[in-house]
Amino acid sequence: MRVSAVLMRGGTSKCWVFDTRDLDAVGGDRDRLLLRLYGSPDPRQVDGVGGATSTTSKAVLLAPSATPDADVDYTFAQVGIAEERVDWSNNCGNCSAVVGLYALQQGWVRPAGETTRVVVRNTNTGKTILQDVPTPGGAPTNEGDLVIEGVPFPSPGVDLGFTRPAGAVTGALLPTGRPLDRLDTSEGQVRASLVDAANPTALLWGPDLGLAGDETPAQVDGDPRLLEVLGEARAHASVLMGIAPSAADADRVSRAIPKLAWTAPSAAGDQGIQGRMLSMGRTHPALAVTVSVAFAAASVTGGTVVPSPADGGPLRIATPSGTVTVRAELDHAGGLETAYVTRNARRLATAELELPGAGPRLCSPRAHSAPR
Amino acid sequence: MRVSAVLMRGGTSKCWVFDTRDLDAVGGDRDRLLLRLYGSPDPRQVDGVGGATSTTSKAVLLAPSATPDADVDYTFAQVGIAEERVDWSNNCGNCSAVVGLYALQQGWVRPAGETTRVVVRNTNTGKTILQDVPTPGGAPTNEGDLVIEGVPFPSPGVDLGFTRPAGAVTGALLPTGRPLDRLDTSEGQVRASLVDAANPTALLWGPDLGLAGDETPAQVDGDPRLLEVLGEARAHASVLMGIAPSAADADRVSRAIPKLAWTAPSAAGDQGIQGRMLSMGRTHPALAVTVSVAFAAASVTGGTVVPSPADGGPLRIATPSGTVTVRAELDHAGGLETAYVTRNARRLATAELELPGAGPRLCSPRAHSAPR
Structure with a gap:
């Protein structure tokens, strides 16, 4: 056949x-x-x-x-x-x-x-x-x-x-009702913004785990302990976002969501940010489009780990494959109306x-x- | 188009x-x-x-x-x-x-x-x-x-x-005229049989480099120093087999040939042998068919690093993906007439x-x- x-x-x-x-x-x-x-x-x-x-x-x-x-x-x-x-x-x-x-x-x-x-x-x-x-x-x-x-x-x-x-899976941009949460890991707590835009995504504040956000995929994937800690953070986020009933169930319910990413200020001093993410337990070679939309959503939401672009312009995210640019369009209430990304x-x-x-x-x- | x-x-x-x-x-x-x-x-x-x-x-x-x-x-x-x-x-x-x-x-x-x-x-x-x-x-x-x-x-x-x-590329089963050569590496010499059957192949005697032949691909590929030494052995073999004019030229002339493999006695005590090989600088997940033919050719040639199967039966080679079996058919003069391998x-x-x-x-x- x-x-x-x-x-x-x-x-x-x-x-x-x-x-x-x-x-x-x-x-x-x-x-x-x-x-x-x-x-x-x-x-x-x-x-x-x-x-x-x-x-x-x-x-x-x-x-x-x-x-x-x-x-x-x-x-x-x-x-x-x-x-x-x-x-x-x-x-x-x-x-x-x-x-x-x-x-x-x-x-x-x-x-x-x-x-x-x-x-x-x-x-x-x-x-x-x-x-x-x-x-x-x-x-x-x-x-x-x-x-x-x-x-x-x-x-x-x-x-x-x-x-x-916003709310593609959980029904709300911020499923916990807070722009900032603290996720438990065996290396201590890590601050995170749990955002549901395009896909549910846990955006970690990298420095809390000693991550500068400029890690290469080989560095991360070659560090089983780091992958374990990131997995713990993802499991906890899954529970807080209402996706898995318990951390132990997170992988069984879905290995794909929530997405897990981490960020830190750009080393280039260009007002951009660093962005790294895991996909199915391994470092993504770039940044998933849906995760760049989650970054854009967080950037127009006060109190998250992602700062607003200073000039109201596009958000520049440095990834292992180069810079990704996302633009957020707001509605009358200041919420996210549309996030634009260019692909081919x-x-x-x-x-x-x-x-x-x-x-x-x-x-x-x-x-x-x-x-x- | x-x-x-x-x-x-x-x-x-x-x-x-x-x-x-x-x-x-x-x-x-x-x-x-x-x-x-x-x-x-x-x-x-x-x-x-x-x-x-x-x-x-x-x-x-x-x-x-x-x-x-x-x-x-x-x-x-x-x-x-x-x-x-x-x-x-x-x-x-x-x-x-x-x-x-x-x-x-x-x-x-x-x-x-x-x-x-x-x-x-x-x-x-x-x-x-x-x-x-x-x-x-x-x-x-x-x-x-x-x-x-x-x-x-x-x-x-x-x-x-x-x-x-035999002689597919160089014109002779043993292009150096010898069943056993010594290849220079920065970790000392390694004994090898340089065999041209199906493809030119350098069959190293693993124990000379501390290799038991049961290495996993991850062990080998995660050891840059080992890959370097194996590359040196391949480059020297390429010169001895008449493929590259100098060791420095070996990669430029061909990264594909000679194939590089190593062997050692089987740990299972089943009279078989271990077989591991590199393909384009990385460990092959199994054993290339042409290299298993080279093993078969070496097994019916006295004085090589590959022993003859004790009972004149098929040669059993343990690879990272399981055992490969090859059978050699001899001509009247005792040379290799045909090597049989089953694939799907x-x-x-x-x-x-x-x-x-x-x-x-x-x-x-x-x-x-x-x-x-």
Whole structure:
């Protein structure tokens, strides 16, 4: 049996994009279907199309929207690698960037001028993402000249507007009601802002744990004790945010949320901040788009670990892959209306994936005997 | 522009398979074409179809054979990841396992009974590989029940026979004329058998460097000093085997050959041996097929670091992913006629890859401006 899928890059992630209706046509359990296509569970995903890293084992399910307010319904899945599990609990900001381009390339949305706005409804969070996609000469293009940090080749840019991103999962921007909490770890307490914008995120004040926010991924991932302490902070945050009933349950409930990030003042003296984050227990090579939205939300909320940009301009966040810039647009009450991030996206391949049958056909004995 | 390609797994490797004629039709420089399709140079290959590891950044080029003695002409390419370079100097044994199945699935070879023999000519080495592929009911199948070490899912088995594998690159089984050499390193000399079978391989006697041959990949890759010493041994071997003019040139001439492996007696007391190897400077998760053939060749050659199996039976090699079994068939003069290894293979996806144009089309300014 074969399943149609398109391999796309959105920002610094690679994801396989499925027409939701194609997966429905296969039937059966959707988690099992994705796990087998990706070759999971297997740390190398060698017998499937997964890329064996958290940023390359992602699935995007798309269909023309069932609601009149949106063009496309978009569901994100983080497909387990060594773990036999699919996590549907959150959105992926980088993967979001492929949705408008795909919808235009598939003919689901009609181009309107040089740039076409595609309204995307993310079903994981119930939130809307506005996407402005280049359609030069009135047609979508797979070629562009926008370069972003972490991707060495240019491609078409996409402006993403995360509208009213607060409370995506927990219902409130500050699920604890406080801009600042203290999380328990075996190395003492760490101050943190627990923010639910785009995705629930625990933003730690790094210096409380001796972190300057300029750590390299190798430094962090090579320090099992630090990863343990960060995991403790995440587990405690999960409980305070109402996601897990107890710290011991946090990983079981979701390894993906809350996101865990830490910050500190920028060493460059440019009024920016440092930003580092974990993704599925390892340091992210850059910063997830949804976490940069959480940073933006915190920056316009008094009393958090993230300062407001001095001039009311964009927030500059230094990541392992360079500087990410986010802009927050406020509503009349001073709350966060929309957070804008620029990404790029490209279709890499159009494919038919092979799905092995329920029971393998028997080979002839000769073919799988010991070497003759 | 689009290029047809098939993603296949052969043993513990994943490779994209191209019809050589399709690449010729694209024209231009073949190295540049593959590098761009794979997203190289980039340590993450995020804008292409490469898998960002040495075992998932491989290309297989196939065409019906130009010679009457073979069915298929097979060329292997190791596509650089962070490095802007394609290495055509050697064959990949794991990728070899996809050739017969692909040729049958494409209709290039007509099935003959329950198992079909496909004769493959590897153009990198000029050597012939016999492949016995299951064709139950007279048709190729993508479903099978053979499980090999390092791959958690079953698939069709393929028996690979590397015929007269000696001298594939250097022209002689023992390019130095000796079964045992001593290689200089900054930690002293290490005994080694420099064997050219399937691929040129330096088989070190591990205990000379304090290696028991049961090292985990993490132990070796986390020890920069050890990697340096192993690199010195490889460079010296490259000179002795006539591949590089000087040790300083070894990496420039080829990072892929000679292969570097080390062995020691099995701790299990089962008369087997330990086998570990580097691939592109990192520990291989198992053992390359071509290196297991080199082990087999050494085992039937007196005076090497590899003992003959006591009972004249198969050679059992313990690798990080389990035991690999190789069988050597001798000719009348006692030389190596054919080395047999069993692998499995599966088609994972049939695709059209997007090749970005020479000059990207300009996006509308709005689409790649800073966030609004």
